[in-house]
Amino acid sequence: MNLFDLSGKVALVTGSTKGIGEAIVHRLAEHGAKVVVSSRKADACEKVASAINKERGKDVAMPIPCNINYKEQLEQLVSATRQKWGKIDILVCNAALNPYYGPQMGIPDEAFDKIMGANVRSNHWLCQMVLPEMVERKDGCIIIVSSIGGLRGSPVLGAYCISKAADMQLARNLAVEYGPHNIRANCIAPGLIKTDFAKALWDNPETLKRSTAGAPLRRIGEPDEIAGAAVFLASKAGSFTTGQTIVCDGGATI
Numbered sequence: 001m002n003l004f005d006l007s008g009k010v011a012l013v014t015g016s017t018k019g020i021g022e023a024i025v026h027r028l029a030e031h032g033a034k035v036v037v038s039s040r041k042a043d044a045c046e047k048v049a050s051a052i053n054k055e056r057g058k059d060v061a062m063p064i065p066c067n068i069n070y071k072e073q074l075e076q077l078v079s080a081t082r083q084k085w086g087k088i089d090i091l092v093c094n095a096a097l098n099p100y101y102g103p104q105m106g107i108p109d110e111a112f113d114k115i116m117g118a119n120v121r122s123n124h125w126l127c128q129m130v131l132p133e134m135v136e137r138k139d140g141c142i143i144i145v146s147s148i149g150g151l152r153g154s155p156v157l158g159a160y161c162i163s164k165a166a167d168m169q170l171a172r173n174l175a176v177e178y179g180p181h182n183i184r185a186n187c188i189a190p191g192l193i194k195t196d197f198a199k200a201l202w203d204n205p206e207t208l209k210r211s212t213a214g215a216p217l218r219r220i221g222e223p224d225e226i227a228g229a230a231v232f233l234a235s236k237a238g239s240f241t242t243g244q245t246i247v248c249d250g251g252a253t254i
Helices: 017-030 040-055 071-085 109-137 158-181 196-201 205-212 221-232
Strands: 009-015 032-037 061-063 090-093 142-144 183-190 243-246
Touching: 009 017, 009 071, 009 109, 017 032, 017 040, 017 158, 017 221, 032 040, 032 071, 061 071, 071 109, 090 109, 090 221, 109 142, 109 158, 109 183, 142 221, 158 183, 158 221, 158 243, 183 221, 196 205, 221 243
Parallel strands: 009 032, 009 090, 032 061, 090 142, 142 183, 183 243
Antiparallel strands: none
8 A cells, every 4th residue: 555645535725826735736636636726816727737637647637716715715616626526535725825014013904804814714614614524424634734933923924923823723623623533634834935925035045045044954945845745644644643733844943
């Protein structure tokens, strides 16, 4: 038995048209899963799904655009996935946002609510939607992409860090509640990864050197290095891991 084989599994991944999310759908498909590619823009979803289907030589990726801030769109996302493939075995909550950079005392209420809504509440909603079928099947895996921001304070990303700490607690609560049904819930906490989301921290050599100076590996991470953790958690290899936050940060938090 291949510990990382995902054949027969269906994975729904939010925010999966670029960066970490895109790497995750590619690698889950590579290991045998059927994947749903989802983000707000339909053309971006189509592009990534087409690339995966071309790589695999068969229909294993389906594009479904969705704005995670709207419950009805999340319901349509889940419904369309089931209509196409009959089930959802693996839920990866990767989509997140951060519209504010600055001291926490200065954040507008609207920005605070937007961060909490997208980064925490949407994950909660999605879990509510997929958990009943996982309970019935006595099998399921939930992965939330958090951040090392949830492990330490920040003078400029306070609300974002609060939301990412909340995601870690969401995974722990789900693990406790649904472990008896053979459902696992975990977080991945990336450090600095080479994505558009973090471009300001690596887009020139001097900035990159400063950004990575405090990490033992002295380098930025690649999206695939987070995707590997997702494959582990979704597969037999991770079947005894639940309620955890797996930190992938080049050692930055140690």
